Amino acid sequence: MNIQYLKTKDRSFVIKQSPNPDVGYVISDPEIITYWNYKYISKNKIVLLAHNYGSGKYFLDLKDGDIVSVDQNNYIVNSIRKFWATRPNSIYSDFIEDETGITFTNHDLFYEIYGSSKNELILQTCLEKNGNNKAGRLFITCILQDISI
Numbered sequence: 749m750n751i752q753y754l755k756t757k758d759r760s761f762v763i764k765q766s767p768n769p770d771v772g773y774v775i776s777d778p779e780i781i782t783y784w785n786y787k788y789i790s791k792n793k794i795v796l797l798a799h800n801y802g803s804g805k806y807f808l809d810l811k812d813g814d815i816v817s818v819d820q821n822n823y824i825v826n827s828i829r830k831f832w833a834t835r836p837n838s839i840y841s842d843f844i845e846d847e848t849g850i851t852f853t854n855h856d857l858f859y860e861i862y863g864s865s866k867n868e869l870i871l872q873t874c875l876e877k878n879g880n881n882k883a884g885r886l887f888i889t890c891i892l893q894d895i896s897i
Contacts, residue, residue: 751794755816755818756809756810756816761779761803761806763781763782764783765782765783776799779802779803780798781797781803781804782797783796786862790866792867793862793866793867793868794869794870795870795872796869798873799874800873800875800876800881801876801881804872804873804874805873807871808886811825811828812826812827812828816890822893823869824893825888826868826889826891827887828888828889829861830846830885830886831845831885831887832883833882833883833885836880836883837882842854843884869890870888870890871886871890872886872887873885873886
């Protein structure tokens with residue numbers, strides 16, 4: 749998939765492919781959003797990653813119902829979910845969903861967010877808490893806007 753830009757109501761960002769799609773590598777340039785083409789994620793999904801101290805901080809401004817565009821396709825923000833790491837400095841941490849209090853293993857969280865084959869756009873960034881930039885994760889799921897009448 750060759751995607752080039754993400755546009756929100758307030759900003760536009762360049763999208764670049766992760767140089768290593770097998771890991772959650774995020775390009776550190778604050779004006780770039782990383783396209784994550786991980787082999788275990790359905791090809792129907794577009795997953796975009798950004799650092800919370802860079803372009804990902806603008807993900808926090810999105811609300812349910814907002815429109816975001818990837819190239820010529822419009823998506824509607826459908827779900828905003830926050831998860832807090834039980835061990836923020838471990839890649840094997842469990843996560844507690846902010847709204848429900850449900851605990852997910854890192855494996856279960858991956859499949860909770862990315863496991864379906866739905867045609868979706870997912871924006872992901874970390875959440876800061878008490879000075880730790882990796883204390884949590886924000887997942888924004890957007891569905892392709894139906895333009896039929």
